[in-house]
Amino acid sequence: MLFKGIGHFFLDLRIFIWDAWLTLLNVVLPRLPSRARGIDSEDGSLWPEYVPPKEGDSRCSCPALNALANHGILPHDGKNVKFTEITDKVHETFNFAVTFATYVSRNGADTLGKDYNKDTCNLSDLDKHNGIEHDASLLRQDAYFSKSQGQPHIPYIEELLALASSTDSNDKKVLTVADLSKFSSKRRADSRRENPQFQLDDTHKIFGSANSSTLLAIFGGKVDDLEIFLKEERIPERWESTARSRKGLTFIAFNPTTFKVEHGIDEKPYEKEEGKKGEKA
């Protein structure tokens, strides 16, 4: 156990040094050209065909991994997926830096007690409660209220997208850091009040804010794209990641957004709303 701990420390250190190097390269290298990361399909569109999950397919609480499976970029049944394959496809599709994708995917393997380099998982395995999955998510009901975390909870998604308070240069609605903090505040206060088994430690708070920050870093907060991505877990046609740095989105570049979202969370205004404790959906 101790050796494993020391091993992980040096592995993390190696990833963080590598991440700093990629961040530096991103400053000097030209940005990623259009279509550099697309996985061209036979008909010339940027992404392979979207096929919604069939009965028996494995899906999880992460819209990004589900979308990869729905497009066949990861195995469509979501089963026996190699952790290293998750890293590669997350990098290629969303332009996460290899360091960032490796870290998150390895964290997934660790929470399941699996070997990142050799093992596989079914996507639904990643829903292990308080592994990466946690209470008060923005897109899913708490595990206490829901049999499966594999499907989006549409009312939450609509509530989130309706909060979009900004617009882009084309006058299209865009989510901001403040919007994400606001909805996270409400979700945390509601869950704390209504879920008798509510639990959210500091690590899972940061996981929550990091996950939601990807909606800004990878999707630019664009409501039109998020509507498709979050509700159908589909990659919009001709969509490309808004993270355009040549070596991908590094931890160092991403973390400030996560901390801003987390810093803006304040449950107080939502504490007094009525709710029935423990009523399952």
Ligand code: HEM
């Ligand atoms: C690299 C491998 C990845 C793994 C193992 C992973 C795993 C997870 C898990 C287990 C959750 C559920 C957390 C919760 O309870 O809310 C989650 C949520 C989420 N993930 Fe991922 N994820 C990965 C990559 C990505 C990528 C690349 C993106 C964005 C492009 C992304 C975006 C999200 C979002 C938006 C949520 C929902 C947050 C919420 O409901 O509050 N993830 N992820």
